[in-house]
Amino acid sequence: MKKTLLGVALLSLPLWAWAKLPVVASFSIVADMTREIGGDRVEVVSLVGPDQDAHVFQPSPADVKRLAGAKVFVVNGLGFEGWMGRLTRSAAFKGTLIETSKGVKPLRAEEHEEEGHGHEGGGVDPHAWQDPVRVQTYIKNIAEGLTKADPEGKAVYQQRAAEYGRKVNELDQWAAKAFAAVPAGQRKVLTSHDAFGYLGKRYGIQLLAPQGVSTDTEASAKAVAALVRQIKKEKVKAIFFENMTDKRLLEQLAREAKVTVGAELYADALSSPKGPASSYLTLFRYNVETILKSFR
Numbered sequence: 001m002k003k004t005l006l007g008v009a010l011l012s013l014p015l016w017a018w019a020k021l022p023v024v025a026s027f028s029i030v031a032d033m034t035r036e037i038g039g040d041r042v043e044v045v046s047l048v049g050p051d052q053d054a055h056v057f058q059p060s061p062a063d064v065k066r067l068a069g070a071k072v073f074v075v076n077g078l079g080f081e082g083w084m085g086r087l088t089r090s091a092a093f094k095g096t097l098i099e100t101s102k103g104v105k106p107l108r109a110e111e112h113e114e115e116g117h118g119h120e121g122g123g124v125d126p127h128a129w130q131d132p133v134r135v136q137t138y139i140k141n142i143a144e145g146l147t148k149a150d151p152e153g154k155a156v157y158q159q160r161a162a163e164y165g166r167k168v169n170e171l172d173q174w175a176a177k178a179f180a181a182v183p184a185g186q187r188k189v190l191t192s193h194d195a196f197g198y199l200g201k202r203y204g205i206q207l208l209a210p211q212g213v214s215t216d217t218e219a220s221a222k223a224v225a226a227l228v229r230q231i232k233k234e235k236v237k238a239i240f241f242e243n244m245t246d247k248r249l250l251e252q253l254a255r256e257a258k259v260t261v262g263a264e265l266y267a268d269a270l271s272s273p274k275g276p277a278s279s280y281l282t283l284f285r286y287n288v289e290t291i292l293k294s295f296r
């Protein structure tokens, strides 16, 4: 019985469903954008999954095989995927490479960059997806790249890209209005990871760097004391940590500086499907709402 139903369901699918464009994306955020724009025409696999760190990713032989079988490889660029060159060579990838950030005006990376957070971009901050205005360029690049690999889908990709671009623009307008309602001097947050430079720049949020504190070294008492002084001096209302391994340090800081510990922000990866940031649109909304809540 089950078998029959399945057979009927499959027969009712349009022909192209049998041969979707095989796409590999480097990490979950550009994978989601590509699914939004590609719709039913594409089958997207993300090498770095939800809640995983693309900075320290090491491609496996299975990943090499996946890429070798793909027609399109979607990456962020700006040196974010330091492992990309080796992978494309190993896979002898000859398909369409979509560098989603191509044409985006990059910001310079902060000097406090953590270890294990190295980028090949030569001092360029790769986290441009945190600015929805720059994401419009990502959308354009993805639509163009998919069209190059699958010209028959052009109208579909253009229409879906336009629709998605409108949603991203609406989100940006909403965030701009909400942040503008907070006095500029109060728009200060402290994050552990230098991934929110683009968000800060777009909405006039001052991001403070935890000097001497990194995710993979134990912070000295001196560094913690200096950080507490900085938080108090700058009147930071909340601190956010992302991929923070040492929760004790976070709690100690919050206690000593008498500030709120904000919920975790989503920087370089989506949440799992059940989490609050399972798509780029929900990730962005979640981060903005979380930061806004800390200002109140």
Ligand SMILES: [Zn+2]
Residues within 6 Å of the ligand: 055, 117, 127, 193, 194, 195, 267, 268
């Ligand atoms: Zn990062």
